Amino acid sequence: MAEPSHVETRLTALEVRMEEVAADAAAARHLAAARDRDLADLGVKVDANRSAINALGLQTAGRFDQLENRFDQLENRVDQLENEMRTGFDEMRTGFAEMRGRLDQTAGGQQQIVDLLTGLISGQGEQ
Structure with missing residues (x-):
């Protein structure tokens, strides 16, 4: 059988070691609780970011819809x-054609006057 002093030394060492293990376990529980709080905070932040990103997406989609409507x-x-311009050009072409016809008629009339005057002048010179 082992000596009582040796057993007592071992028991004392074991008790000291148990206190260290208990302290380590308490520290581990404290760290685990802090980690759980950090993870919970991180989850809240991720949810907030997700909500913000979704809101931005909806806002951007709305603005693109507005832009698309404005472009339409x-x-x-x-x-x-363009239709008004083409209609105006067609009217202008028609007006120019009418003016050209009237100018041609006027030129024809003036030519008749010139011919008559030429005939009269020629006739007076012969008398």
Whole structure:
């Protein structure tokens, strides 16, 4: 059998070691609790970021819809202006053609006057 002093020394060492292990276990529990709080805080932050990103996505989609509507309006307005321009050019061409016809008629009338005057002048010179 072992000596009582040897057993007592071993028992004292074991008790000291048990206190160290208990302190280590308490520290580990404290660290685990802190880690759990950190993970919970991180989860809250991740959820907040996810919500912010989703809100930005919705806001951006809304703005793109507004831009698309504005571009559609602008495109319609440009189409309308183009149609008005083409109609105006067609009217202008028609007006120019009418003016050309009238100028041709006027030139024909003036030529008749010139011919008559030439005939009269020639006739007076012969008398």
